[in-house]
Amino acid sequence: MSKPSRQLRLGAFLMQTGHHIAGWRHPDAQADASRNFRHYVELARLAEAAKFDAIFFADSSGVRSTHLGSLARTARSEFFEPLTLLSALAAVTERIGLIATVSTSFHEPFNVARKFASLDQISGGRAGWNLVTSSSTSEAHNFNLDELPDHASRYQRAAEFHDVVLGLWDSWDDDAFPRDKASGIYLDTEKLHVLEHRGDFFKVRGPLNVSRSPQGRPVVVQAGASESGRELAARTAEVIFVAHQTFDEAKAFYADIKGRLPRYGREADDVKIMPGIFPVVGSTQAEAEEKFEQLQALVDPVVGVALLSSVIGGVDLSAYDVDGPIPDLPETNGPKSRQHLLVDLARRDKLTIRQLYLRIAGARGHQQVVGTPQSIADQLQQWFEEGGADGFNIMAPYFPGGLTDFVDLVLPELRRRGLFRTEYEGRTLRDHFGLKRPARGSYP
């Protein structure tokens, strides 16, 4: 059997107790995941045994101070710092890629370049950096700021930050360190490249004090969806994580990004687009729906109402009957289109407050698929083959069960269809993703 040339990329998006907001309450969920390192070892090994391209951790540097009642009922305010966690997981895995989020708004490029270069060395070439700009004030408050800088300036800083990091990763030629005991020459100073960066946000001299990494450079991932986010990604991202609700959205985004690449001298294959998928798998459709209902029933109304209140732009719905209709809402300063979308949906489908928050509680904006291995594989295959995705970021509702279900039930189906590997072909994250090892000094 000849292997189809194009293969699905799969990331395991690991998140504490799970992606469903009530996932931590599932009887089989590991409620103390946030401080249980052994739990993550288990998940990383599970994902590696299943030949996922990578595990991925999101990040946030703040705990929100509003809706304390909801904060008390969700598992989102304590978790491992992603780079320490990934480094530890590097030591107990061999092949799987390791992607962590670090914000350009609250760090220094020298430190970020160094940590990912170091992780790439430790892991033998498996590191990836998800570059985000952050969007919450509660994070800004932990970094000497009263407000988050505005969107445009966050992206300006992010673009320069990226360029500094790449420049630092290229401080040394691949063969800069002969380490020759006989002659006493440890390094070749001709192969050292001082950056001397002076820009609007940063002055960084370099060089980095880490030799060039096994991958040449760690893989750059991005997850911004705004116009500035897309444009930065088109120039610099090698992998894009994104949230879509529908196939049409996915196709439009995919075409948009790939269409921007030629302007930067890049080809379609240089960037892998990976929407998030929130899968609930059953051996029959009824079983899948039952599993999903079991999770939905665990959503505390306090949590659901707070979530909905914040999603529709900060309007407090807690004074209204949770089983009554959505009240008329005042205009807000928040994202208006999202408010309108949800209110229209509620009016059209005659949803109560409870029914509406349950619509959004699970997948947090990502595509929710509740079905059999066949129906889920059908959808992934369609997105993959018809211009919606190069792969997917799998967001299990709870851990480890939600991930095990995907591995045990959906992966065999994808493999039967020749869409996903049965063994790793290479050793680095670039190998898994089919991304070229960049030459030193070549910048996007």
Place this chain on the structure above:
Amino acid sequence: MSKPSRQLRLGAFLMQTGHHIAGWRHPDAQADASRNFRHYVELARLAEAAKFDAIFFADSSGVRSTHLGSLARTARSEFFEPLTLLSALAAVTERIGLIATVSTSFHEPFNVARKFASLDQISGGRAGWNLVTSSSTSEAHNFNLDELPDHASRYQRAAEFHDVVLGLWDSWDDDAFPRDKASGIYLDTEKLHVLEHRGDFFKVRGPLNVSRSPQGRPVVVQAGASESGRELAARTAEVIFVAHQTFDEAKAFYADIKGRLPRYGREADDVKIMPGIFPVVGSTQAEAEEKFEQLQALVDPVVGVALLSSVIGGVDLSAYDVDGPIPDLPETNGPKSRQHLLVDLARRDKLTIRQLYLRIAGARGHQQVVGTPQSIADQLQQWFEEGGADGFNIMAPYFPGGLTDFVDLVLPELRRRGLFRTEYEGRTLRDHFGLKRPARGSYP
């Protein structure tokens, strides 16, 4: 046999290829240590099997741009970033403490608090932070600065930085997270403490997004020797690393620090003082000296002269005959006392340039002991019992051999004398050091 109550504390100060400047050229040295994670796994396990209290990594965020000829011949410009490395080592060890250096001058307290809290969780209570203020301009140049801030303001920032980090580590009561699936209560908001810090250098709201760590707080280590450094250490350090050349120096420093503690309501036992020791061990004195000569012979004159030139305050000695006397030197802006000390020594002992740089090439200011297991144990015991030290930071000349020698030859002698443990008594770094677990909200 009744165990003596006071036991030596021992740290294994790991440093790339070794502490001797030419250690990397030793036939048995691991020349590629700086990018060889397996090498560090071996060292960490060796130190753990030997029941060291901790392994320790120094840090620097810059590569110097002067004396390129010497840079080319030393192994100091590429190495793992300490926190990623220690996190990875946490996953492959069980008991040994994990201490990393992070500078307060080039980081944000929220990030530092979080990473060490996370490492403490990952390792089950084995993290320690060596708080330094940094002293090199080549580091400042990587963080938007033209010059290093002056000494006083570095220490002001360091003191406030420390207080913010401790405040963040105390964001949650030990029992703040019931994670009760039945009631749906994940955390108890009454047990959440928002920091709301507003100082001269930092505005940090908190709370930290990591629950209170197994040790209560990671152990705070310091290594500054100036007046400001000592005073900060007296208030805040739990362990002090220090470099001494003589027993008299060690005693004076020890008495000075312990004498400062009562002013901060602290007791002598609350701070462990650990000078560095650079041991070269032989089964006879002659064998030890031969081992040392083997290392000394590997020091390239380019490296030795550059080292000496910088130590005596930036005077370039490369134009002089390496086997001739020290020339008359102009007064410098550098540390004058050190220049005078060395020049006096050279004049008194009639040393050539080569002989003088060899005097300082090995231990970099720390106590150099070249001897038998007995004579080395004698000295450690004297310092320990006569008011010079609570323990030692062992700085092997090269790795792994230099550390293996200490473990195989000196440790049995220390154990015979009842000075060092044969088994770990507890599980956390605090347990090893005999440091109390701090109550939440109690600050130095």
